[in-house]
Amino acid sequence: MTRKWIHWFFPLALTGLFVLLVRLSLPAGCVYGSNTDWLSQHTALAETIRTAMLEQKSLMPSFLPLGGGSNGFQFSYYGYLRPDILMGCLLPAVPMYRIVIAYSLGGWLAAVLLFYLWLRRQRLSCFDAFMGSVLFLTASCFFHTHRQLMFVNYMPFLMLALLSVQRHPRRIPPLLPLWLLLICLHSFYYAPACFVVVGWYWAWLSGKYFFRPWFASCALGGFLAFSLLLPTGLSILEHRRSSASGDAGLSTFFEDLQSLLYSSYGLGITLIVLYLLLLGIGIRQYRKTSLIFLLLFLWGGFSYLLNATLYARPKILIPFLPLLILHSAKILADLRAGRTAWKLWPFPLLLTVIFRYQHRSAWALILADFAFLLAAVLLAQVTSEETMDAPKRLPAIPGTVFRRILSRAAFLCLLVMPCLFFLRSASREDFVTREQLADATRTPDFQLKQEPLYRYDTLLHPLAKGNRDVSAAREKTSMYSSVYNHTYSDLYYDILKTPIQINNRLAILTADNPFLLHFMGIRYLESSPSQVPDGYRVLWQKDGLAVSENDSVLPTAYLTSGTMTETLFSSLRDWEQAEALTRCTVIPDDLADSDTMTSSLWFSGIRYYRPMWASKRIPATVQVATSGSDILNRNYELTVTRDSTVTLEFQQPLQNQLLLLQFQVENQTKKAVVITVNGVKNKLSDAAAGYPNGNDCFRYQFLDTSEDGLTTLKIRLSKGHYTLKNIRFGLLDADVFSAKSWSPVEVLDKNSREVLACRADVAYDTWFITSIPMQKGMYALVDGRKTELTTINTAFAGLRLSTGQHEIRLCFNPPGKTAGALISGLAFLVWMILICLQKYQLYKMKHRHR
Structure with a gap:
């Protein structure tokens, strides 16, 4: 009875700690999601994808009504075939953000409990498995359950894949292709790293015999996901997948181990794991793996390759978290059991690492992490039993029971800082208020x-x-x-x-x-x-x-x-x-x-304009220094001590005129520059932006056809130091918007594969014009005949029409969608055959033993 109670106690304790951390992370009046990306991408697109699924009666809508009309597979990363979106289709009255929150939290808790089960099956004690599971639970990368969901939402399926391999290390586990498929559906960007993790663990278990079953399983899982991966990959190749700023090569090194320590854009663990890795170098059975892990997290080349050579960023290493914590938990278990000794030699190395964080906001907490770890190690040294390979460095505390209690306390103390750092990461989140x-x-x-x-x-x-x-x-x-x-x-x-x-x-x-x-x-x-x-x-x-x-x-x-x-x-x-x-x-x-x-024949109606101001209201918080000899090339160096508004009033109102304004911005600091004129905002991103916009030329257009006309420019300046150069004003008559001669078309009913259906009466040869972006897979049926489209207006679909009445149906079939579905179907048949063959072989073996 007591033993059963212990088995239940630690999973319940993990669940309780999970609930407590989530509750402490979330400020009052907020929902479990970030203003950064979670609100604008993950939940918004989940809602849009669900709507498109229901309307097009398809689990993978071909076309989404975004970006003027886009290939739906440009957005497949955000939910195509993902279980929470599919559940949303069954519950159309429930807002998708609620389903996304519940699914994210449920997946995180499931990953933690599966990780505990995995450690127990490694023959670790309940207490040792609990210790390792808390390190896993508090890794700051789970910050992304409320920001970038795809960084971590595959984790429960990665754990199921590792459990499957653990159970069947000598053959293809029957359910492994399913778990690999679900990893692809949740986050195909992280799938290659997950496949590597599975292979590495398989090699741990079965040595050189791992490769064939691992490769076959990965191929089968990948082909099962081909209905998603093929059209998505072709869409990525057709369009542009952005790359970030910064070093993007094999020469990158994470000297401060940001891939491992503290950062939520890496694994986000604390010094205890780094200490155990260093300690493992001195232990023969752990030496090779510890060195591989240190190389993995120090050299950016692995990250660069796993990021498909886009850049060397540590976020792609998050799937290695289970293996790292497993390795650390085993060393911790050996320390607790006295099979190896606590050492103090790693602390000078830890000190050199943390001093690279000296000028960061978390410096005090990082010092506390170091001090707490040192104190726990010293306490563990004086309370642990004699080790097999090292003498006691400090005198032991007398009393077996008291020493055992203090020893447990020393180990539990190691979990304090991971929890505090996790809460610190959450405290820096810009949570969405209700x-x-x-x-x-x-x-x-x-x-x-x-x-x-x-x-x-x-x-x-x-x-x-x-x-x-x-x-x-x-x-x-x-x-x-x-x-x-x-x-x-x-x-x-x-x-x-x-x-x-x-x-x-x-x-x-x-x-x-x-x-x-x-x-x-x-x-x-x-x-x-x-x-x-x-x-x-x-x-x-x-x-x-x-x-x-x-x-x-x-x-x-x-x-x-x-x-x-x-x-x-x-x-x-x-x-x-x-x-x-x-x-x-x-x-x-x-x-x-x-x-x-x-x-x-071309002539422009744009005229250079030099405004005359009736008044200028410049607050004292804005200091202006001018340079340049002539008015056209005058530069204005602005020192703005806080966000301020400058008001300029025209001597003569601008009526029925489109005012055009542009100027160059030269930033004198590393902070962003934001200038809003009459409510229209332009921004030059700061130096540390992950995807800098390079917007150093601000452009504005203002139109006021009312009786009063345009009388004032209200210029909102952000705090900073920057220079405005090459300021140009222009005027264009407002009747430019009625200059184009065009004829309407008659709308017709369309089916789910059609983007547009209409009828056109053409008096003479003319052009059929759309503002629907041209993309591969788009074609037109003109009077039932397939007709090639032409790219017009630099980016859109159009075609030439002859005289007469025409029925035009603009259709779209994403490249690779049909082929991907066929490949997935064939992979499913192969998987079913494989399962049947395995069951038949087991059946024969049982009867042979009889």
């Missing part, structure tokens, strides 16, 4: 008209709402994914001059840019009531949210004959390209005809 979540997930209590040829976007919380499918019947221009259509992004930011609002250009976010709103067909727009753009009329407003409409924007599909060649378009500079797209359609040179505009 109010922020309500704002991000809020949808207007307003029924819009069905307008399939127009888009619905938002200026309110553009990052948090950028991936949320607000209206299933309308596409959005915005998106935020690590895989994006680079031609669409270049047009968005470089040609239409849309301001960059955050640290990176991965996020394609809607802004108050008249060129963008008009060209991309954003007829309906969310904003605050005070920030409704010119040309939009408010349809509905409530509690700081307004929905407005502009029925003068271009539709997402129309007919036009006004064209210019790509060569002429590429010769234009700065704002002229945005103007040209507003007035004309850009087509390939080889498709030009006699009606196509030539360079001799």
Whole structure:
């Protein structure tokens, strides 16, 4: 009875500690998720993917209404075939963020309990398994259960894979391909590292005989996931997968062991594990493995290769956490049992490592970690039994029972700092408050008209709402994914001059840019009531949210004959390209005809403008130093002691004029520069940004066609020291937005594989134009005949139509989707045959023994 109670006590203690740590991590009034990525990517895309699954009646939707209309496999990393998204389809009334939170926490707890079971099956005692499991539970990498979910959400399936190998080390475990499949579905980016971990553990158990069953299992698991991996891989190859800044080569070294210690973007463990690794070098049976682990976490080359040579970053090493803690737990068990001795020689080495953290915010806590570890080791030395290979360094404390109690206390003391560091990591998280979540997930209590040829976007919380499918019947221009259509992004930011609002250009976010709103067909727009753009009329407003409409924007599909060649378009500079797209359609040179505009016919309506100010209100917190002899090339060096607002008032209001403003920003510090003009934000990322945006040219467009016109520029300056150079103003008549001659098309009903269906009456040969990004797998059926599409306006799908009435159906079939499904199906058959053969062999063996 007592023994059974002990078996239950430690798993219950782990569960209780898990609940306590989660509770202490979460501030009052917050939900278990971060404003960084969790809100804008992981939960938003989970909701959008679920909506698309239900509407398209597919577990892997081909097309998502983001980024103007995108290959769904650009977003597959965020939930295609993941169990929590599938559960969400069965519970459509439950918000996806609730399911994601429950699934993340449940997966973390399951991983911890499976890890405890795994250690017990390594013949470690309950207490030793508990010690190791607490080190596993408190690893700071689990910080990502509320930030970057894919860093850790595969962990329970990795543990199941290791348990399967432990049970069947000499053959292919029957369920191992299933666990490898689930690892791929949860985080295919981390799957290669997980496969390596499984292989390494297999080699521990069975030596050189591991390779064939390991390779076959990994191949089978990978092929089972091919319905996801093949179309996703082809999408990544087609589009751009961003790489980060910083050293990205085999010469990288993590001298401060950031891959191992403290950081939530590494394994995030404390000095106790590093101490055990160093101690293991002096123990013959652990020496080789300890050295391999130290090389793994010191040399960035392993990280570089596992990151597919994108960069050397330690986050890819997180899957090695179970093996590392297993190795450490075994050494700890030997120390507790007296099979090896505590040593003091690793402490000078530990001291040299932690002094690299001297100027970091956690320095005091790191010193406490060192002191606590030293005290625990000294206490363990005086309370432990005589070891087999070393004499006592300190006199033993008399009394067997008292010594045993103190020995247990010394070991438990080793768990204090891991818990404190875990809580410290959580305390630095920017958790989402319930109010922020309500704002991000809020949808207007307003029924819009069905307008399939127009888009619905938002200026309110553009990052948090950028991936949320607000209206299933309308596409959005915005998106935020690590895989994006680079031609669409270049047009968005470089040609239409849309301001960059955050640290990176991965996020394609809607802004108050008249060129963008008009060209991309954003007829309906969310904003605050005070920030409704010119040309939009408010349809509905409530509690700081307004929905407005502009029925003068271009539709997402129309007919036009006004064209210019790509060569002429590429010769234009700065704002002229945005103007040209507003007035004309850009087509390939080889498709030009006699009606196509030539360079001799092009003229720009943009005029240089030198504003005269009626007043300038510059607060004392802004110090301005000017340099440069002439007004055109004058530089303004700004020293801003705190966020401040400068107000400039025009002598003459600008009426029916589009004001264009741009200037270069030269940052004199390492901090970010943010300048917001009349509510339009531009940002130059700080030097430490993981994906720096390189936005050193800030561009703004302002339009006010009201009777009062544009009278004032309110410039919000962030704290910092920076210089503004090459300041240029321009004017363009507002009637540029009615300059393009176009004809409408009639919308038809479409099926799930069609992106657009319409009918066009063509009076003479003309162009069918869309603002749907061109991508592989897209084709058109014109009157039932498959027709090749042409890339027009640098990034979008279009085609030439002859005179007459035509039915046009724009279709999309993601490359690799059909082939991937067939390969997965064949892999499933092979797996079933393999299981049947194994069962048949076991059956024969049993009867043979009889």
